Amino acid sequence: MTVARTMDTSNRVDAPARPEAIAAPAPFDWLLGLAIVALLGTAVRAIWFTPIEATQGAAQKILYVHASSAFVALYIAFALMALSSGVYLWLRDERADLLAESAAEVGLVFTSVVLVTGPIWGKEIWGTWWTWDARLTATLFLWFLIIVYLVLRSAVDDRAMRARYCAVLALMSAVLVPFIHLSVYMFRTLHPQPILLKPSAPSLPNEMLLTFLLAFGAMSLFCIALIRARFRIAVAQNALDEQDGAA
């Protein structure tokens, strides 16, 4: 006679669940190393092997770090932040929220470089550190919005609520990106017109253009490497917090 086994496990003492393995951030990140080498190489070319512009002098070389940082912040970091935030709102996947956070933080670093190097160039070329023109003001406003985004992340304890609020704020902040790009066409502004991202041919001699493109490439690689490194830390931290909370 066979006795049917019941599935009643109410009195069973469960063995402690084995914690899931967590990918720790590596002590050496090869992509970040490669990006730093590329950046240093580009800086060497910009400083010693690129001609000095006749009217602006050596101060024109600020362009290679300023414009490339702006491009990377707006079209890589903040674009990825907005895309990931949209993906989070759609799929509710926590990894998308962590990627948006990583991209926002790295974008803030690049925007800080833009807001520091721009006025140094402006002081020499315009004769003033700052002017409240549309592009400068909108960029500063975006910088503040990203700070608000990051402060909001640490102010809300509930993870789902934090991710949802931050995703909405990130999408609203990203609306400023095309506005910043078009502001030099829409308003009378002191800020120069785009050199590269415009319908007509780039307005730089070939040697300077090559340095400019190399700076764009190195900065893009650096930005992607930083976002990747920051995302890995965020994922590991999140998994640790989750396991510590469940224990």
Place this chain on the structure above:
Amino acid sequence: MIPDNAGYYHAAYAAAAVIFGSYLAILWRRARAVRSRLPESRLR
């Protein structure tokens, strides 16, 4: 005559290096803190 204003771009490059270098140091410290919280058995 080309203006002599190399000091401005030196300052800008130095400022950018300080900002990027500081962020790299912050990331390195965070990664080290995460690694120290992970016992060997939970590393992948």
